[in-house]
Amino acid sequence: MATFELVAECQETHARAGLLHTARGTIETPVFMPVGTQATVKGLTQRDLAEDLDVRILLANTYHLYLRPGHELIGGMGGLHRFMSWPRAILTDSGGYQVFSLSDLRKITEEGVTFQSHLDGDRHLFTPESTVDVQMALGSDIMMALDECPEYPVSHEYAREAMERTVTWAQAGFAHYRRKVAESDEGQSLFPIVQGSMFPDLRRECAERLVGLEADGYAVGGLSVGEPRPLSLEMVEATGPALPRDRPRYTMGVGMPEELPEYVARGIDMMDCVLPSRNARNGYLFTSQGRIIIKNTRFKDDRRPVDENCSCYTCCTYSRAYLRHLYQAGEILYAVLATRHNLRRYLDIMREIRHAIVLGQFPKYLKAVRAVPVEVE
Amino acid sequence: MATFELVAECQETHARAGLLHTARGTIETPVFMPVGTQATVKGLTQRDLAEDLDVRILLANTYHLYLRPGHELIGGMGGLHRFMSWPRAILTDSGGYQVFSLSDLRKITEEGVTFQSHLDGDRHLFTPESTVDVQMALGSDIMMALDECPEYPVSHEYAREAMERTVTWAQAGFAHYRRKVAESDEGQSLFPIVQGSMFPDLRRECAERLVGLEADGYAVGGLSVGEPRPLSLEMVEATGPALPRDRPRYTMGVGMPEELPEYVARGIDMMDCVLPSRNARNGYLFTSQGRIIIKNTRFKDDRRPVDENCSCYTCCTYSRAYLRHLYQAGEILYAVLATRHNLRRYLDIMREIRHAIVLGQFPKYLKAVRAVPVEVE
Numbered sequence: 001m002a003t004f005e006l007v008a009e010c011q012e013t014h015a016r017a018g019l020l021h022t023a024r025g026t027i028e029t030p031v032f033m034p035v036g037t038q039a040t041v042k043g044l045t046q047r048d049l050a051e052d053l054d055v056r057i058l059l060a061n062t063y064h065l066y067l068r069p070g071h072e073l074i075g076g077m078g079g080l081h082r083f084m085s086w087p088r089a090i091l092t093d094s095g096g097y098q099v100f101s102l103s104d105l106r107k108i109t110e111e112g113v114t115f116q117s118h119l120d121g122d123r124h125l126f127t128p129e130s131t132v133d134v135q136m137a138l139g140s141d142i143m144m145a146l147d148e149c150p151e152y153p154v155s156h157e158y159a160r161e162a163m164e165r166t167v168t169w170a171q172a173g174f175a176h177y178r179r180k181v182a183e184s185d186e187g188q189s190l191f192p193i194v195q196g197s198m199f200p201d202l203r204r205e206c207a208e209r210l211v212g213l214e215a216d217g218y219a220v221g222g223l224s225v226g227e228p229r230p231l232s233l234e235m236v237e238a239t240g241p242a243l244p245r246d247r248p249r250y251t252m253g254v255g256m257p258e259e260l261p262e263y264v265a266r267g268i269d270m271m272d273c274v275l276p277s278r279n280a281r282n283g284y285l286f287t288s289q290g291r292i293i294i295k296n297t298r299f300k301d302d303r304r305p306v307d308e309n310c311s312c313y314t315c316c317t318y319s320r321a322y323l324r325h326l327y328q329a330g331e332i333l334y335a336v337l338a339t340r341h342n343l344r345r346y347l348d349i350m351r352e353i354r355h356a357i358v359l360g361q362f363p364k365y366l367k368a369v370r371a372v373p374v375e376v377e
Numbered sequence: 378m379a380t381f382e383l384v385a386e387c388q389e390t391h392a393r394a395g396l397l398h399t400a401r402g403t404i405e406t407p408v409f410m411p412v413g414t415q416a417t418v419k420g421l422t423q424r425d426l427a428e429d430l431d432v433r434i435l436l437a438n439t440y441h442l443y444l445r446p447g448h449e450l451i452g453g454m455g456g457l458h459r460f461m462s463w464p465r466a467i468l469t470d471s472g473g474y475q476v477f478s479l480s481d482l483r484k485i486t487e488e489g490v491t492f493q494s495h496l497d498g499d500r501h502l503f504t505p506e507s508t509v510d511v512q513m514a515l516g517s518d519i520m521m522a523l524d525e526c527p528e529y530p531v532s533h534e535y536a537r538e539a540m541e542r543t544v545t546w547a548q549a550g551f552a553h554y555r556r557k558v559a560e561s562d563e564g565q566s567l568f569p570i571v572q573g574s575m576f577p578d579l580r581r582e583c584a585e586r587l588v589g590l591e592a593d594g595y596a597v598g599g600l601s602v603g604e605p606r607p608l609s610l611e612m613v614e615a616t617g618p619a620l621p622r623d624r625p626r627y628t629m630g631v632g633m634p635e636e637l638p639e640y641v642a643r644g645i646d647m648m649d650c651v652l653p654s655r656n657a658r659n660g661y662l663f664t665s666q667g668r669i670i671i672k673n674t675r676f677k678d679d680r681r682p683v684d685e686n687c688s689c690y691t692c693c694t695y696s697r698a699y700l701r702h703l704y705q706a707g708e709i710l711y712a713v714l715a716t717r718h719n720l721r722r723y724l725d726i727m728r729e730i731r732h733a734i735v736l737g738q739f740p741k742y743l744k745a746v747r748a749v750p751v752e753v754e
Contacts, residue, residue: 332420
């Protein structure tokens with residue numbers, strides 16, 4: 001089971017520093033979890049992740065792995081950790097978000113959701129119970145309950161309906177999970193997901209009802225679905241007070257580098273996002289001075305590293321000019337090096353945040369980072 | 378200057394083991410040089426190449442780098458070694474092969490060859506002198522003279538014409554090179570290239586005429602242009618006796634794993650080829666037991682490494698099942714890991730060959746490897 005230990009709390013904001021203990025190591029929080037959608041963080045080896053970046057937990061995607069190569073295959077090979085040669089912690093999402101964003105012909109019933117695979121059009125059914133079974137076969141350390149993630153915007157009426165279903169599914173998933181866990185020694189945790197679209201009253205109600213499950217942690221889902229950023233933060237603010245102080249809180253799918261401290265200031269302990277890796281591949285590199293667009297001509301003979309304050313392998317070894325050349329030439333190595341840098345930037349931000357909280361200087365840190373421009377000037 | 382030291386010679390074949398001393402380290406021969414076309418071995422970092430694979434020399438491509446990012450830019454940044462953060466030896470080809478294989482609207486005159494860039498259609502001229510200048514700006518340790526590489530098949534008449542031009546160009550290139558070298562302290566070597574299509578008499582004549590240049594090494598070009606393999610080997614056999622025993626011999630653009638010892642048996646010391654990396658990306662993995670096609674269903678739950686006799690990072694860390702999954706999912710990491718393995722296989726073959734030569738067991742080794750099937754059974 002994942003257990004959470006509070007280490008320090010900010011006196012002015014809701015920021016917390018903690019330790020998340022899992023069977024596969026202890027994770028310092030707040031933590032950013034790199035996304036390994038298809039059992040791989042795109043372009044990075046496990047050595048890059050563990051030794052160079054010191055990643056302690058990464059995320060993998062139940063929907064994708066269920067479809068290919070299949071959870072039975074992975075389970076039969078000893079679970080996801082062995083399959084992808086990753087000995088540290090793994091969190092898997094429930095697949096719900098992908099069903100709602102990637103697949104066609106979804107049909108939602110009280111039982112669950114039927115959908116067509118985006119790979120071959122085959123029909124599948126996810127139920128609150130089956131997604132637990134899939135994740136148990138994968139063997140992830142933290143599993144997520146099936147939820148309905150509505151698009152943005154939706155009516156209050158629809159948002160309530162989806163939220164009610166999310167609660168019902170979470171209850172069904174937990175009942176199933178408790179039965180399965182009783183049968184096994186596996187130390188897997190299950191987190192339910194707070195939904196409620198952009199309505200604070202629904203968010204609050206959802207959180208209050210999920211707390212009864214006495215889960216090892218709670219997620220805030222349904223963000224980053226197209227809403228303006230202030231609204232996402234408002235939803236976290238609405239949810240926070242209803243969640244137990246002694247359990248980790250996880251916002252799914254956020255955010256940009258400048259948003260990370262904002263979520264932490266609102267009491268969030270865990271985050272994941274494809275933005276660092278996707279932005280890297282698209283030529284956007286995050287630095288301590290803001291973002292740079294590597295294809296810009298001004299970098300063509302720039303001997304400096306991407307970020308002079310960064311000690312990642314990319315910054316220690318290569319120049320902006322070389323990275324620009326690789327990007328322009330469409331070389332794989334560009335994606336490898338850029339992803340490595342951007343992930344390091346995210347992990348460094350989280351380390352800086354944690355350090356500031358522990359030292360009691362988070363408000364000062366927050367003020368300083370809010371003054372950094374988005375783009376390097 | 379690159380100087381060559383013979384260490385051992387096979388008594389039954391023409392195989393030799395040697396040391397190639399360059400300003401950037403000593404290289405054990407026979408050697409396979411990974412291809413870094415655009416100043417990058419696709420998907421591999423310099424740490425992967427130097428620390429994991431112990432690559433001592435790699436090849437970069439004058440045509441590609443001349444067009445993008447440009448030799449002036451690279452020269453201005455301190456040369457190719459600094460640009461790509463590769464402190465060990467680099468060999469650059471002359472660009473001739475790419476002009477003949479990639480660009481449009483080539484026009485060959487005695488002066489040189491005009492061509493259109495495959496990137497933007499701009500017109501350019503390569504002369505025997507200009508390709509030396511470009512390579513001197515790049516700062517490679519071993520440069521290649523401009524040659525005309527005819528397609529296959531061509532008439533004896535055309536092959537003679539192209540061979541004569543290659544000799545004339547090599548003489549012009551060397552005259553220019555000697556003037557430039559006299560002006561600088563740079564320790565760059567220039568190798569001329571033996572042409573003559575698939576005609577032994579022309580190969581022999583070409584080699585005899587180039588030997589007068591007293592170069593630091595000699596290349597056999599114009600192979601792997603579509604001819605049957607026995608013919609390629611025959612051309613090397615025809616050329617060998619005309620080349621000085623105390624200089625390294627380099628066959629350009631060869632070959633498949635099973636061909637490497639065949640070239641060595643015919644007196645070749647250096648090889649380069651895109652096959653290990655290109656095959657890797659296309660799903661063909663070379664092992665000590667033959668080739669495997671990773672997408673095959675039979676590997677879907679195969680827990681074994683690609684090659685149980687290989688100690689590369691890929692084989693030490695991942696299973697065939699995982700690599701197959703990455704390949705099927707179109708993941709970048711597949712290309713990274715597969716390239717790493719295939720290059721290691723090529724380097725291991727060369728180490729085995731050298732070891733066998735030094736121990737006086739090369740004929741036995743050759744017999745054994747000739748019995749290995751191309752595909753794993």
